[in-house]
Amino acid sequence: MSSVSAPKHNDPIIAAEIKSGAVTMETVGRIAGVSQVTVSRALNDPEKVSAKTLQRIQDAIELTGYVPNMVAGALASRRSKLIAALVPSITNVIYADMMQNFINVIRESDYHVLMAETGFSQDEEQAVVSTMLSRRPDGILLTGIHHSASSKRMLLRAGIPVIEVWDITESPIDICIGFSHIKTGEEMAHYAVRKGYDKALIVSAGDERAFRRKNAFSRQFTQSTGNTPIEVVYEASATIERGRNALTSGLEKGFRNGIVMCSSDLLAHGILIEAQARGLRVPEDIAVLGFGNQDFSAFTLPALTSVQVDRSHLGQQAAEALVTRIENKPLPSNTIDIGFEIIERAST
Amino acid sequence: MSSVSAPKHNDPIIAAEIKSGAVTMETVGRIAGVSQVTVSRALNDPEKVSAKTLQRIQDAIELTGYVPNMVAGALASRRSKLIAALVPSITNVIYADMMQNFINVIRESDYHVLMAETGFSQDEEQAVVSTMLSRRPDGILLTGIHHSASSKRMLLRAGIPVIEVWDITESPIDICIGFSHIKTGEEMAHYAVRKGYDKALIVSAGDERAFRRKNAFSRQFTQSTGNTPIEVVYEASATIERGRNALTSGLEKGFRNGIVMCSSDLLAHGILIEAQARGLRVPEDIAVLGFGNQDFSAFTLPALTSVQVDRSHLGQQAAEALVTRIENKPLPSNTIDIGFEIIERAST
């Protein structure tokens, strides 16, 4: 029988399978002269396979261009090796920085990240949570600690580790890592007062966490100075353009000679530019206080005082904590407060 | 038999399944009094199910909190409803803007996006391509048109639609949508010459596409003016800080009274700030030409002349084209040139 001694890759059936892309462990096994199970072992538990067959299997994989099917693997093992990550906005540097680090750590651990935008509303989030869970992720990251009851129920029922980031609470769904926005707002107010400012303009984008900082700042500032800050609030996201407009609005509302507290460095940068365009001196005529300490903030004119939150580290820690929980290892604590720090520069 | 008339949710077996989270179509069907297949139909093809049973099934889903298992669905149907997207960097606004739009369009079509960073090297990309394919995505987006031979082979064998973005070629793997970086560089040079500049400084980040623009600019500028531009190149990504440093380096290298051609608006913004810090007038002493037309570029001082590429639209179009191909519908063309436009502002 000549077919018995024919080179494997000339076998018409095998050739057809390779060509049609229908290469499975079965195919690889047939070529290597072992069963499908052995191929699975060779890939997941190489030590349990003899060196000789291992080599034959690797050759067969090379020959066929076999790519494992994680869909089948996930179904059989009930582990998808997938982590869902829900962020309000992908383009927002704040979250992008965090996600970049999150993803990179996650990848090291051999997981993939399914990323989705939730916007800033609980309804949007709920819809996303639902479809994400249908992928049976092994873990999930949520931004913020306020979620709809339905979201929470689904998450709990799913029975997977959940990590909530960018905020902090004593009763997380599972684990939680972030900082207190109220403390941040208060600390910013203390700082402003300490620097001698007794008038304030608050410029904020439409984000629930920004609002909490804003309100805490306003309350504390009012309490310390007796003067209630003027507010300019945007529904939309923060941009340099809105920062410029905000200063104009603030001046129209009567703001003079004080500090501008911004919900993001992008807005603060806009304030700086508009001040310069108007010939207002910073910090003599108006001082500017940002939030986020973006990479440009040390390089504006004048350099921007800002609140730093180590978001890269946050992403890393979140990833590490989540993977630890997924692998059922012990975690020192369920909530981690990463704190924040006011970086003082020339704008105040 | 009292168990027959007992309320479904009191059935101990069903209750246990619900509690343990092991709710499947089978469970739902049992409660609704139909088979698993009918539940599947109710979800995917509701018209083929009678109104009455549809209602019973929906009630059962509600009762159990059933969430479909797309892993099993993907394996059975051989359609994962997953699209892999490979971008060099998530934090780079250029790609983030595109991805945001890409993802949003994709979601409308009921797909999910598996996003991964490839860095700027082909080797990194190849590794990512391989693990991505193991998820059996229905389509894949790649950034750029230069890929390793191995990547191409895997992609072709996978037999799924591939879209290459941010560049253009006559021989795409499958479909391709972007613009010519060489033409862009040349056009920037023409513009510079037309505006009367005969000295140039090129500031570029370490990105292969940026290099092609840079080289095209340099060649064209040299040809038109007889003066070869000075170059400041960074291996790393573009930041305002590097822009500021780049101007310093450029001046040290002898650059005076000319135009600064930047590979991104972030670098250009840094140039503007450093010029201001040094008391150099823009555009009288030095002119600045950016790339990307970011949302801040109209609001710098002075406003920045920049090359606009409609990247939001690019993301949308890419998503639409990819979904069209996945659904085997005809596509007008395999390559789409979205072009570019120089937006003239005060910095030149």
Added chain:
DNA sequence: TTGTATGCGTTATCAT
């Protein structure tokens, strides 16, 4: 309109 049987490509369990 509904149900039965089968298979998708793995992993897990148990044998050998």
Added chain:
DNA sequence: ATGATAACGCATACAA
């Protein structure tokens, strides 16, 4: 060290 067999939860083809 290797293999046979049974899940995993769904979709598809076919039957009723």
